Amino acid sequence: MAKIAFILLCHKDPEAIIKQAERLTAVGDYMSIHFDASAKPEFYTQIRNALDGNPNVTFSKKRIKCGWGEWSLVQATLHAVEAAVDAFPRATHFYMLSGDCMAIKSAEYAHEFLDREDCDYIESFDYFDSDWIKTGWKEERLIYRHWFNERTQKRRFYGMFALQKRLGLTRKIPEDLQIMIGSQWWCLRRRTIEWIIDFTKRRRDVMRFFRTTWIPDETFFQTLVRHLVPEHEIRSRTLTFLMFTDYGMPVTFYNDHYDLLLSQDFLFARKISPEAKELKRRLGLLYATRGWDFKISNEGRSLFKFLTGRGRIGRRFASRFWETESSLGRERELLIVVCKKWHVAKRLVDRIRQMTNIPCIEYLFNEESTPLPDLGGIQSTMGKRHRHRRALMRMLFDYYDSDRLIICLDPSNMDLLDDFCHDRSTTRLLEVECIFTDDYLTGHAMRVGLAGEKTPQETLDRLLPTIRGDIQFEIDQIRDANYENHNRMREADSPGANAIALENFLAIGHEKAMEIAKTDYLFAD
Template structure:
């Protein structure tokens, strides 16, 4: 049976540390605590005084920790050694911070670890992956770091510059392929013992990592990948965490309880110190014995969606050689703009049949939209978008026509503005449908914002945001001052629909009437 030894790295809030230790050892698990030696003396004394007599808890030798320094790895090693020595029955060792809290029960966690005997640790190739988003990259490894970037910024960067100028570079140990990933992991006993035995034989490895920058993101990640067969590694963390666009951890509050429980993780960080209700509910969860947790796993996508509303400038910048690219002065581009893709496609089918006009579906929104071979420019949405005027000109040429129709999501205002700035004639037909809750729910599911486990309360919070988001896009479309903009409104009479279609397509009333009579045109 699985028994988890938690390795808790903490430095503040003695009462919270004591409570967390008692909660996480209440279901038969154990814990080794490292209290940062920089913490106030009163914190250490309160934590040690309250927990020293607990047989499920031990304390690691303390070191002064600094962000980005080797000291964080040393603190982890101290906690690991203490846990291995004190708890011979422990099967798994789970690294936690003081800001982490359980989002599943011990019963759920134990069953997962027993069912899948593996090590859970992110480990991506340091040089090939794009895991590092900001700051120095290769210099983390190739130069030596004796100063802390946060506390000694001037010395930190002058040291790097001096080593570059003097040509003082170094390489990692030849037999290691450096990996990178989250510092929060869960390792099996044999793996952790293997890491410590390897270090005892290889002091050169410790010497190298002592002067790398942010080694807690590379040290265990590299050694586990070096020592353990790939089939026994799950390249993920069991701790749910998200980062903002600025590289800062996302903080969770009281209303995130349902979202957190729906994620396929055992713990989450960071929980706000002010989220007392959330901490109370999560604190009771570990020893609850609960075994049912509907997993929706929509957390990251939902966060990105909700925080991304209203941003400006999401278009690709045109290449300099495309600045003068035009679709052609005598050509007409018809665009049907609709959030309801199925309605637009239904209308396009009727237009194609009634008029013979060359029509394409959502070529800038759907990767699989059938397109002719245009020399590779059509191979991905990113390429189509980046070279959109060039691509449209090629499509006009391919079809041998001066009139072409495409569909576009209402979020594509930047495309429309770009086409409007071209020398061709742009005509836009906006489909103005009714957005029911059922449609919005399906739309959220297609976007990955919700899953099967999303509850009614979470959905009720999301639907108004989705409705507002669509309204925001449509208002931008209507306020853009496009040269020719018609609106096809659900609920309008068939005669009114025909007049709008005739004006948009520049066709006769008879043809427009046949299109307007399309059965169930607006049906979901």
């Protein structure tokens, strides 16, 4: 049975640290604490007085002052790890935590999870080949020496960097190491931890290198584990659930995130808001429970992206200057079928294709796999299709040698609708209004990754109104735009009423329009 020694680096909120230590050790696990030497001395005294009598808690023999991006964070971790190795010989796993992490599974579940595979859990991606670093310095973190703290000593930090760069004072990366990068929230086996401690004593050259590396807590353990442990024994993931906003800031969890957190495929979560008293209470009770059946759906990140994305209205890609003045052609007619249920629109245009000679292209701006002719590469990626939308459409008109062309768009593509509807060509819209049942919306949420087979009903009950509201918001946007030549088919209407909309949209006779409107199973899900 796995027994976990938690490695806790902290610098504030002594009451929360005491409660966290008591909760996690009450079931037989251990904790080793490094409390920042720059924090208030009375906080440390308070923690020691409360926990010194707990045999499952130990403290770093040496405390140091820690700073963001510095080697001090790695050194503090090593001090806490060494204390844990000495104090807890029965610990099988060592798990990095911060003061604002909390368990989102029971101890029973966590121990069984770690017993399933004999492996280490640590994000470990190739430093140069991966895109883990999105912006800012990359090679500069390693090949230059960084002695000063970037946040508290900015002038010295950037001054020394500029001096080294001007003088060409770069250094080599240790030749036998493949530098890796990843989250600092890892869970390592005892054997791996002992190998790392031994490595730090033998390889002083590596230690010197990392001591002046910028943000080494993202590279030190990640590199050493990959160097010391066979690849098949490493799972390049963290067991701590955390998310970041578009601005690189950690997402904070509050009281109403309880069900969401429990359904994620992780053992802990970060960051829990200090104000989320009820969430902390419920999660604290959870760790000691037994027999809890966790339903893992793992939709947290995709759900967060969906919900935050709803608040952003605007163009995904700005128009290029050469596109702004380029028309599809005054004599051309672009017919756009707008429908949220793609399978309905595809059935409709397939029937139109059979009944008319108008070329039809399905969701070319939504589906990468949409069949398109070779147009010299402009059609090759979704990004190019969006950026060069007008050029792409002109080439498609030319390819099909037609002045009329039908395409399908999702209602979320307001930027495309705006662009095409304000072109000098004639643009006609056919909005296909479908009925969205709860069962359909649940299936839709699963298809796009917002929910899974095991998503709790309580989560779905909160999610479905949001999705329904999002769909209605897109429809309202289109109607508020007051586009010319806007026609509407409705699932709730009769074939006769829908035939009139098709007549106006396609400029065809009533009989043909009626035959299209009567298409079998047109609106079936």
